[in-house]
Amino acid sequence: MEAPALNYLNNGHGAASWLLTKDHKRIALLYLASITAFFALGGFFAMMIRLELLTPAGDVTSPEMYNRMFTMHGVVMVFFFLIPSIPAVLGNFLIPIMIGAKDLAFPRINLLSWYIYVLGGLFTLVAALSGGVDTGWTFYTPYSTAAANSHVITAAVGIFITGFSSILTGLNFIVTIHRMRAPGMTWFRLPLFVWAHYATSLIMILGTPVIAITILMVAAERALHLGIFDPALGGDPVLFQHLFWFYSHPAVYIMILPAMGVISEVVQAFSRKNIFGYSFIAFSSLAIAVIGFLVWGHHLFVAGQSTYAGLVFSVLSFMVAVPSAIKVFNWTATIYKGSVSLDSPMLYAFGFLGLFTIGGLTGLFLGAMGLDIHVHDTYFVVAHFHYIMVGGAIMGYLGGLHYWWPKISGRLYSEPWAKLSAVIVFVGFNLTFFPQFIAGYIGMPRRYHVYPPEFQVLNVLSSAGASVLAVGYVLPLIYLTYSIFAGAKSPADPWGAKGLEWEIPSPPPTENFGITPIVTHGTHQYAPRIEKKEVGVV
């Protein structure tokens, strides 16, 4: 079916129609533009890091500047790219469509969340351009409160403001999913992408306020001498770490759960098979969200936390791996004996499966207190979280972006280039980060700009890999943008996939559905494999 002449992209022209839009699809694109910009900024800082680490000596930047580089890399990538990425772009775009609604519950709050994000980003940009922050993205006290002479408060304010963007997005999703489902769209007919975002939204709501207040306390201590973390007043710097990680650990689940939602969708579409274990995947998303709140102390194993508490957090950290493992098993079982096509989204999904598994398992290594004592603050940790966040979350983001690009833009991108990029990303990623596991294990500390010569080979491999990875990220920017202008027009369902979003035109009309759909069955109904075991009958 051909797209009608009028869709959400051409329904209204001019800057005002975009900047004052209430359409969740347009807001998703506003987010897409801004997070891409921040990804580029974070990537720039990464490039500076890898450049410096090419040689053992500190010859590219001063030590102070290097501290600012890795801090800004972390701050920008975590708060301004990873946390918003999939929810704000793909979640915003797809959730109303997937549940059969015209928009999210609070369209104006959705727009407000984007403006808040941009405002927070501007503060952080100002902090970066004024010289940056050098505390590490983790802002540990007492350095951040007492000793650092970088732009801590500016950056902290930026993160504080952006936190509200996250909170409002989560709030919107929760109310939407509870109250705006089309008739017949029961919870267990929801796409797993929606389940994943529901669980993510729970974390956004419950966790983000805690880091907000913690940042406020740091700013208050710096600016007003209200020394909550000041040891001179009997304060405990480790309390900061408790409060910081109470959010920041669940935050990593904010980053990965949406990616898992993408993988659930992609794996079904490109195996042409219903997901294996739908309720297991749905409930495991909730389990990850809840148990994820119980493990933050594994970041404090060597911080001065009591051994007893460390023990409890260690056991719980092992438990939180279980629902993730359940998902991996179920995705694998879905692909098994499916009719697999290796389109580019599926390549990203396969990459995710392998890399997330490695990242997750190394997380278990780190969750074992005995081992963590030796690899804490080494490149082993850095490699672990990059496997999850880049090998996992970013792969999921790119896979989802490719999968739904025809729906979002109404155009088909160049599949050969996309396949090439996916492979380049995979190769570049492993070349960048696998050597870091080794380097960390044999002792290279993180956040160091100089290192003993015996680590150089591994660092050179890593930096080389980073260059390859960069190419892999730039290519989609080029061919996806190109497709907007010169790509073939996409039909409603270019992949032959199932789901409400594939039943409306590409790109969709502004109000999504001409008529409220009435749902009578689960949204993923790939034809079951028919095993023919006839004997003698044609």
Place this chain on the structure above:
Amino acid sequence: MSDGHTPSEHYPGPVHGVPVHAEPGYAGLSGQVHGHVPHHPKLQHHFDDMDQQVEASTLGMWVFLVTEIMFFGGLFMAYLVYRSAQPDAFQEASAHLSIFWGGLNTAVLIFSSLTMALAVRAAQTSLPPKVQVGWIVATMFLGSVFLGVKVIEYSDKFRESIVPGPYFNAAMWTHPTGVEMFYSLYFIMTGLHALHMIIGIALMAVIAWMAWRRQFDSSYYTPVEVSGLYWHFVDIVWIFLFPLLYLIGRHYGEGH
């Protein structure tokens, strides 16, 4: 793709469902331009009906209040840690807060919750706008009294140099560092609470104006209800702040 399907498919055909309200100038998929079911003027068009809008709005405010619980919760966490570590210092510090002002403020806020509840009820039962505005203004007035008392308390503290930082008068205390910690928490917690109060009063001003313009009756009073939820929450925070800050170890009497 959607034509010719039986009603058991996702697209049941033009007979069922709620027709879309078209934006001006937009023809809509089915060619309708401006035909839609009559509805309350305050119904936002991405909702199916007023009930859904009310439920969504109330749920949304409750979810926001949960974030506020966690927001203040971080401060209560710090309080919990440090009070259990330095009970004597906290006791000494707390004794210098005025139970009179704190108790008065508690009573004022509880009273304001009553007026707020009555304001919501007035809108809910379609009482005249004058009555609605009256209760809302009463709430605002009580909130302002609360803030006025806080100003008195804060200026007392500033005068006596009981303020953390370079001007803190350590000499007058037995446990100066712990007392300074207590007052750091005191100022952040009550300061943040007061900020929420100010926002609440501003919110009430908007609601009062809307009520004056006759916008609320039993068919539509969601903004009043939802703002009321926010106001009551701010009251609840103070319900916990008062005993935790003002009433530590009072049985020892002054000067312990």
Place this chain on the structure above:
Amino acid sequence: MSAHVAPKSLYYTIFAALMVGTVLTVVVAFFDLGFLNNVVMLGIASVKALLVILFFMHVRWSTRLTWVVVASGFFFLMILFTFTMMDYLTRGWLVGTLR
């Protein structure tokens, strides 16, 4: 809309209960009950909060979902408190005492 309209007398009763609770809290503070002082004060505060939530905020007549949302807020707050205090109470040394 079919929301429940509470009688004004109910609101006045709750108000009275809240005031009584406040007076009680202040009075009890002047008696030495050991650690029970904290228990009683927090207990009364919790009851007051519950009254405000149930009646002024209409949760008594709200959907189950609203109940769950409110409860989960306090539940996760308790997680923050208990797990953090678990660390502090098992350290074997007092936090921040400059002895």
